[in-house]
Amino acid sequence: MKLTVIGGGGVRSAFLAKSLAYNAHRIGLQEVVFLDSSAENLTLFGEIARYVFNTIRPDIHFSLTTDPVAALKSANYVITTLRVGGDASRIRDERIALEHNTLGQETTGAGGFAMAMRSIPAILNYCQLIEEHAARDAILFNFTNPSGLVTEAIIKSGFKRRVYGICDAPSELIRELPSILGCDPQDLKVECYGLNHFSWFTHFTVQGEDVTDRLINNPDLYLKTAMQYFSPELVQLCDKQLLNEYLYYYYYREVALKAIQDAPETRGEQIASINQDMRKELAGVNVRETPEAAFDIWMKHYLRRENSYMQSESHQEKFNTREPLTLQQFIEEPDTGGYAGVALDILEAVNSNTTKRIVVSLANNGTLDFLQPDDVIEISCDLSKTGLKPVTPQHVPTAQKNMISCVKEYERLAVAAILNRDRTLAVRALMAHPLVGSWSLAQKLVTAYLDDTHCKDW
DSSP, X not given: OEEEEETTTSTTHHHHHHHHHHHHHHHTOOEEEEEOSOXXXXXXXXXXXHHHHHHHOXXXXXXXXXOHHHHHTTOSEEEEOOOTTHHHHHHHHHHHHHHTTSOOOTTSHHHHHHHHHHHHHHHHHHHHHXXXXXXTTOEEEEOOSSHHHHHHHHHXXXXXXXXXXXXXXXXXXXXXHHHHHTSOGGGEEEEEEEETTEXXXXXXXXXXXXXXXXXXXXXXXGTSSGGGGSOHHHHHHTTSOEEOGGGHHHHTHHHHHHHHHHSSSOHHHHHHHHHHHHHHHHTTOOTTTOHHHHHHHHHHHHHHHHTTTTHHHHOOOOTTOOOOOOXXXXXXXXXXXXXXXXXXXXXXXXXXXXXXXXXXXXXXXXXXXXXXXXXXXXXXXXXXXTEEEEOOOSOOOHHHHHHHHHHHHHHHHHHHHHHHTOHHHHHHHHXXXXXXXXXXXXXXHHHHHHSSGGGTTO
């Protein structure tokens, strides 16, 4: 079996390589290819990933390439993790939104729409190559943000292979809960429903016993998990449901906007500065000859990035800041799976006798009865030999239904606008988005975002 990663030269490639290497036996991997359009990124981050992978599984052929046809030829599985336009485009997206007094977060609101305008055309070009060169039964796992929008665009473009949207945010929160409840992870069951970066968690059971009240009344939930950004009172108002961390931008909109506006730099500018410092240091290192030295530089700057996540928006220190690891410690540390783990769980389930619950984005097909069948939703699924069975949530409060319906209307219009290169639909999309919600503002934002080399033909 061959697995290809599109965007394999990203900063997080080492984590993906580690996860794939430790779990390759689960799906019979024989070849792994990391593809990236940037030869420089492959020389730096791709080579770190190569060393990690080869140290764990030297028996599996691992390669780096900038050739998409060679990378996708006969591929059985494809994971996409692209950032089209790089840091510069992210900064521009953020600044345009802030100039118009609205949030420019890169996956939601105006910033998410701008990112989708770049991500979707690039992914669809790769989808055409997958149709032409990959194995006939190839499966695509999309991690390219905004993941829900991109996955919906892939499906609605007529792509003929199986495609799933994957994200690590839901699984990371769920993974934090057993320690709060004092239970084994396999004994905990959770229902997740909504849209990507716009989902809620409900119906918490341990070996069949409802533990919702015990969970939401535990102070550690708000200190030691991603729920640190939300108040217990809000959880009660949400019918005792936990929240995806990205809902912070909706429930605390004015707080987040003011914090970002008052900060000396946007998150994109912060990331760009960190990446620039990292590249400067790595420029003097031959990664292939001295991987330990390269890894130390990468780890130092990567932790600057991770440990500062959402600090400006929330004025909170992260509860789970990480300490630096050596290359050997990184390799030996147990793998947490991340988004690769979701993909591997799906692939392994075909040959497994056990059932496992994961969160994935796929076509609704009646799971949420207040949405259209072809809407892409983020939902808990039970995996088994028979495939993925979406778990219909036992209770979706009216407030959540209204919020999801509103954002989904934005997503439908945004996908249609991008697939058809239609400026009017783009304005309608941002009008529908609750973080914009204004015709005059939507017009200004669309005009500003379309003034870009990627969108001259709109």
